[in-house]
Amino acid sequence: MKRGLAALATARGVSTWYEDWRHRRVEVAPETVVGVLGLLGVDASSPTAIADALAAVRAVDRNALPDTVVLARGATRPLPGPGVVTLEDGGRRAVDAELPPDLPLGWHRLACADREATLVVVPRRLPVPPRTWGWMLQLYSLTSDRSWGMGDLGDLADFTGWAGATGAGLVLLNPLHAVGPAHPVAASPYSPASRRFVNPLYLRVSDTAAYRAADPATRAVVDALRPDRGPLIDYDEVWDAKRHALELLHPYAQPVDLAADPALTNFATWCALAERHGNDWRAWPAELHHPDSPAVAEQRRQLTGRVAFHSWLQLLCDEQLDAVTAAARSAGMPVGVVHDLAVGIDPGGADGWQLADVLAQGVRVGAPPDDFNQLGQDWGLAAWRPDRLAATGYAAYRDMLRRAMRHAGGLRVDHVAGLWRLWWVPPGGGAAEGTYVRYDADAMLGILALEAHRAGAVVVGEDLGTVQPAVTRGLRGRNMLGSTVLWFARDDEGDFVPPARWPRNALATISTHDLPTAPGFLTGEHVRVRDELKLLGTDVAVERARASADRARLLDMLRAEHLLPDAATGPGPARPEAATGPGPARPEAGDAGPGAGGAPLDDEVVVAMHAALAASPARLLGVSLYDVLGEVRQPNMPGTVDEYPNWRLPLPAGVAQIRADPRVKRIVDLLSAARPRPVDPE
Numbered sequence: 158m159k160r161g162l163a164a165l166a167t168a169r170g171v172s173t174w175y176e177d178w179r180h181r182r183v184e185v186a187p188e189t190v191v192g193v194l195g196l197l198g199v200d201a202s203s204p205t206a207i208a209d210a211l212a213a214v215r216a217v218d219r220n221a222l223p224d225t226v227v228l229a230r231g232a233t234r235p236l237p238g239p240g241v242v243t244l245e246d247g248g249r250r251a252v253d254a255e256l257p258p259d260l261p262l263g264w265h266r267l268a269c270a271d272r273e274a275t276l277v278v279v280p281r282r283l284p285v286p287p288r289t290w291g292w293m294l295q296l297y298s299l300t301s302d303r304s305w306g307m308g309d310l311g312d313l314a315d316f317t318g319w320a321g322a323t324g325a326g327l328v329l330l331n332p333l334h335a336v337g338p339a340h341p342v343a344a345s346p347y348s349p350a351s352r353r354f355v356n357p358l359y360l361r362v363s364d365t366a367a368y369r370a371a372d373p374a375t376r377a378v379v380d381a382l383r384p385d386r387g388p389l390i391d392y393d394e395v396w397d398a399k400r401h402a403l404e405l406l407h408p409y410a411q412p413v414d415l416a417a418d419p420a421l422t423n424f425a426t427w428c429a430l431a432e433r434h435g436n437d438w439r440a441w442p443a444e445l446h447h448p449d450s451p452a453v454a455e456q457r458r459q460l461t462g463r464v465a466f467h468s469w470l471q472l473l474c475d476e477q478l479d480a481v482t483a484a485a486r487s488a489g490m491p492v493g494v495v496h497d498l499a500v501g502i503d504p505g506g507a508d509g510w511q512l513a514d515v516l517a518q519g520v521r522v523g524a525p526p527d528d529f530n531q532l533g534q535d536w537g538l539a540a541w542r543p544d545r546l547a548a549t550g551y552a553a554y555r556d557m558l559r560r561a562m563r564h565a566g567g568l569r570v571d572h573v574a575g576l577w578r579l580w581w582v583p584p585g586g587g588a589a590e591g592t593y594v595r596y597d598a599d600a601m602l603g604i605l606a607l608e609a610h611r612a613g614a615v616v617v618g619e620d621l622g623t624v625q626p627a628v629t630r631g632l633r634g635r636n637m638l639g640s641t642v643l644w645f646a647r648d649d650e651g652d653f654v655p656p657a658r659w660p661r662n663a664l665a666t667i668s669t670h671d672l673p674t675a676p677g678f679l680t681g682e683h684v685r686v687r688d689e690l691k692l693l694g695t696d697v698a699v700e701r702a703r704a705s706a707d708r709a710r711l712l713d714m715l716r717a718e719h720l721l722p723d724a725a726t727g728p729g730p731a732r733p734e735a736a737t738g739p740g741p742a743r744p745e746a747g748d749a750g751p752g753a754g755g756a757p758l759d760d761e762v763v764v765a766m767h768a769a770l771a772a773s774p775a776r777l778l779g780v781s782l783y784d785v786l787g788e789v790r791q792p793n794m795p796g797t798v799d800e801y802p803n804w805r806l807p808l809p810a811g812v813a814q815i816r817a818d819p820r821v822k823r824i825v826d827l828l829s830a831a832r833p834r835p836v837d838p839e
Contacts, residue, residue, distance in 0.1 A: 161207040166190050168214045169197055170543060170595035178527040178623045185592040192583030193592055196517045222272045224548045227600040229281045231258045240269030242276060262607060275550030279603035283636040286615045287491040289326025290778035290828040295792050296330050296359060297390055301812040306384040306395045310477035311361030312812055314484045319816055321488020324829030329495040329569060329779055333359055337436025337506060338428050342392040344804040347499045350506030353560040354424050355474035358396055365473055367406035379405055390805040413468045423448050425467035427507040429460040437505030448511055478564035485566060492615055493566025500572040501538025515545040515553045521582040526589050527623060533588030540579050543596045551604055558605060562612035573618030574628045576601040598631060606635050617664045621645060633662045641665040641775055644672055653714035656773035665775035667766050667784055670792040675766055675784035679708060679759045682789040692796050721757060721765040767824050771831035778828060785824050786810055
């Protein structure tokens with residue numbers, strides 16, 4: 158049974174062993190393999206079942222036409238016989254026993270040997286991304302005098318126009334994916350209800366045509382609903398206020414054609430049902446579990462007003478995102494706004510409901526144990542079924558990418574290694590009791606390249622942590638960028654690698670949303686808060702010593718690269734006056750405190766860290782406002798849910814204050830000098 162199970166698992170893309178972060182072979186428990194095969198519709202519960210499943214695999218004609226053929230432009234592929242290609246534009250091409258190299262890019266149909274298949278012709282590579290820099294922004298954290306308790310798309314348009322005018326070439330956002338409309342409103346942007354639609358929490362109410370068309374009395378009532386900015390973002394309060402305001406304005410809007418976009422209407426139907434039954438469709442009455450059921454059709458009829466309302470919200474999101482794109486274009490940004498694509502979805506959300514036929518029901522996506530998460534990670538997210546994607550011509554994947562890039566100059570793909578393989582945890586298993594399931598990387602990456610090419614978008618893959626060399630090679634070969642983070646740019650001894658040795662094919666940043674901010678790292682805030690939350694795996698004194706040693710190693714690298722003056726040669730650059738301005742007070746940093754014993758001031762070190770980015774060959778540089786504005790708290794603390802204010806921290810300054818802050822100007826001048834905007838020949 159063991160040999161048969163291994164053969165069956167290999168044939169279906171399920172790993173029976175993997176290499177851990179220490180490069181050691183780890184055998185996967187047979188019950189895990191059986192459970193994951195079951196999620197793929199393969200019965201491996203007994204020797205007889207395994208034998209039958211293997212026989213079915215071996216009976217498949219390997220020369221037969223597959224359900225989906227992905228072909229790089231300029232390449233050829235043998236066929237089982239002559240056939241006909243129906244091109245995307247309706248044209249037809251007769252082909253002999255081989256697909257020709259001159260087929261156009263696009264989504265075509267291939268008929269051959271009494272079978273039909275989806276034929277996708279994809280670019281070999283994307284254009285080389287420009288060399289530029291920009292801001293990394295958690296949009297909810299960016300507030301102004303016009304926003305309602307959290308950052309919105311109006312703030313983003315204003316910020317993007319200013320950023321482009323001052324030399325930035327891009328703005329990289331947190332995911333703006335839709336969440337469920339019922340309370341409690343999800344705070345994490347990485348556990349969305351849908352990756353195809355937008356979170357209406359980001360709408361600016363006063364920037365809608367309906368607000369402008371409303372009578373003065375209605376506008377006054379709407380204006381009075383505006384919540385004030387608090388010390389933490391209250392998503393439930395913001396959603397209550399915006400939903401009420403938009404409901405008041407909906408009668409002033411143009412009617413929505415519910416037949417124009419069936420996918421949008423289905424999403425809006427899910428929203429209307431979620432308002433009535435909750436955000437998890439799996440807890441709804443059984444007759445509502447399928448979007449095409451008669452019961453859902455009847456509910457859609459009864460809830461037509463709410464379906465139209467939620468459809469209208471998405472049209473408003475499109476309009477306001479168009480304004481953001483226009484602001485980036487007007488400012489001459491070479492990239493523009495880079496949107497973030499989460500690795501998965503909440504299985505109980507809208508996409509889990511609408512796309513159930515191409516998802517593995519019951520699986521939970523995560524990561525195996527590593528040095529930082531010794532019990533593994535269970536993200537609770539749904540996963541594509543690779544066999545169902547291929548059988549349906551990757552239509553759901555294509556449509557998701559198209560919607561994600563409708564308003565994008567670039568797309569960051571979270572956990573991009575998931576295009577090659579994902580860690581599946583079967584029902585009842587712990588996070589460590591999973592295994593990897595393979596995807597057709599040529600298809601997943603090729604389709605991503607095709608849709609990015611059509612959108613004119615740059616692609617950045619988040620390839621941090623333990624990734625296979627094929628991931629890095631695959632990205633580089635298609636002119637897609639990987640990710641380089643200062644905290645992880647170390648050699649085998651733990652010393653920081655000089656920026657000149659960082660990879661060129663990357664987006665380089667100091668930190669990420671899951672890591673300490675630059676000021677937090679320098680002050681030891683990450684040790685203090687993890688100790689307070691009982692997240693440390695060792696004694697706090699050991700962690701403090703490690704943090705102090707890491708700081709010393711960082712300073713050594715910065716001085717060796719002449720990015721930070723040596724303590725013996727003087728104090729270095731003067732501290733900007735705004736360093737004492739808005740923002741939380743710095744916690745004490747012990748013997749590594751700012752300015753102690755002739756040590757450089759933290760603001761000097763933060764500037765030097767950005768100088769390290771500028772000195773690297775990386776094509777794109779990303780700068781976080783948390784770092785520049787002196788925020789010691791990181792946006793998200795892995796391993797916590799409610800114990801830490803994840804995704805709820807506003808920036809310590811609003812849009813107007815950011816524009817005037819000398820610290821911001823210093824970084825803008827530094828990066829703009831290092832990555833000047835190409836002069837337009839016009």
